[in-house]
Amino acid sequence: MDAFDAELGERPEPATVGEPGEEPESTTVVVIGAGPAGLTVANLLRSCGIDCIVLERRSREYVARRQRAGIVESRAVRMFASWGLADLVLGGPPHDGILEFRVDGERHFVDDTDGSAGPGARLCPQQVLVQKLTTAHLAEGGDLRYEAADVSLHGLTGDRPTVRYRSADGVPHTLTCAFVAGCDGDHGITRTAVPDGVLTAHTLDHGIGWLTVLADAPPPAHPLLAVSPQGFAAHFPRGPHSSRYYLQCPLGDDPGAWPDDRVWDALCTRLADPALTAGPVTDRETFRLRSLVHDPMQYGRLFLVGDAAHIVSPMGGKGMNLALYDADLFARAVRDHVRDHDDTGLREYSRRCLRRVWNDQEFSHWLTRTVHDAGDATGSGPFLRHLARARLDRLFTSPTATRAFAELMTGLE
Structure with missing residues (x-):
């Protein structure tokens, strides 16, 4: 057991091995899901030299067309800028900071910029962000595997979890890793890999x-x-x-x-x-x-990111932006672990994420009810x-x- 496992205070699960004749691949992080959360995790990790493999059950064409959110808030724009990625992955014009309310036909304009320094929000539809994140990741030699079926997770509380899946041609694959990032949404498989009774919904x-x-x-x-x-x-x-x-x-x-x-x-x-x-x-x-929040957002070496951990009412445009925030915290925690042998970010990941999650849930609920x-x-x-x-x-x-x-x-x- 390494220092991080000892901190967990759990008995490690045995890792599984591949099928006979199959040589497991090894990487630092396996990312499950190639939406905004997963691709952001992958790009941030690649930018600091940490290897990862991204698995996505859908085709590249399907993921690129999927439309949801439309605004990347200013905090997330500054986050991408801090990693040197803003110009690469953000498309669309700047948001001018004006939000219109129309009450019984009467117009009211509210300035939703907070006056802080730095770049503001961007009108960047989800599919544009995903396409640019995909292009950036592949341009840097990233490993992105679409149509991965029958994904399963094993040994999550051990020091080397195992991820198994079948590629589009039906060939089985086994990956060993240090961490798994569950970025596959509310209906994905990563959260279901957590034993009953561990998470509170x-x-x-x-x-x-x-x-x-x-x-x-x-x-x-x-x-x-x-x-x-x-x-x-x-x-x-x-x-x-x-x-x-x-x-x-x-x-x-x-x-x-x-x-x-x-x-x-x-x-x-x-x-x-x-x-x-x-x-x-x-x-x-x-x-x-x-609205839905799972607490904690971590089990062993599995870290839930974005919709896999929380769903927020669409009011306020917080869903995708919360996912980007989770991705940032996770990538920084892994970087600190690999580069500095500092596990503080890993241990604090869930608490730090949930502080923002509950704050944004409250704002979204307030605006929804209003x-x-x-x-x-x-x-x-x-x-x-x-x-x-x-x-x-x-x-x-x-x-x-x-x-x-x-x-x-x-x-x-």
Whole structure:
């Protein structure tokens, strides 16, 4: 047992060996998942000379097309800059710092920059970030393996965990490593490798349904959140000629219940914009807003990163940015372990990550309740509606409230 294992105070699990005739490969870190979290981990590790192998169950084409978040907050931009990667991996224009709220058709503009020095947020759709991270990693000779099936983890509390998988041609492979980074999302396999009873799951169902629509339609001048008696709506840029829209809808609604005409009629009404330019809808789905935190974010030499550890309501754009924060802390911890034999970052990883996770969960919950209760479409009643409207009024009129909001939107250091 090395010093780090002794700190765990656990009995090491026996590592498995490969199939007969198979020679295991060795690396420092096996990264499971090639989304923003996994590719950020891989690029940060490569930038400080630490080898890793990335396994992704989907094809490269699928991962590159997957669209979710759209803003890389300023703290994350500064993080990439500190590693010398900002110019390589960030695309899209700078976010001008203006967020529009539209309450019953009345426009209010809030500056969500906190005045701190350094680069600001970037309007960088997830698929652009993933594509650039992929290109940067491969250009540096990174090892990225797509269509990895039947991934399994073994010996996570020993000094050399084992990862087994089958490549696209059906050939079995065995990898031994010092650490495993679980970056495969909420439905991935890494969290399921943790024994029952080790992690505590803290969950919240917000009781709110959303329809999300991606369309080839002009983006707004500023990210837009709209409150109305008909329900919440939002309009966000996803590229120079593409937009992401959100519409509050009944829980369990089928996307098929929202044909194009109904979508555009609802958006025109809730956004208070009868002249809203429509465009071809390229994707639509419904989901319910929920929040989830697993504590701790570590088991032995497995470290959960991003959605594998926590899900946050989309309000505030914190999901991808939390994943980038986790990736930064994990990469720094591994670097310190390898370079300086300092395990402080590894031991403190979960605590440090969760401090930010809970802070961003609270902000996201506050914003979620405010914009939905203010429209009174959730059945919350007139009392909560008036409270939510009071919060919005304070945001629009109090410089102190605006600064606090901007600090939380920007991302606390």
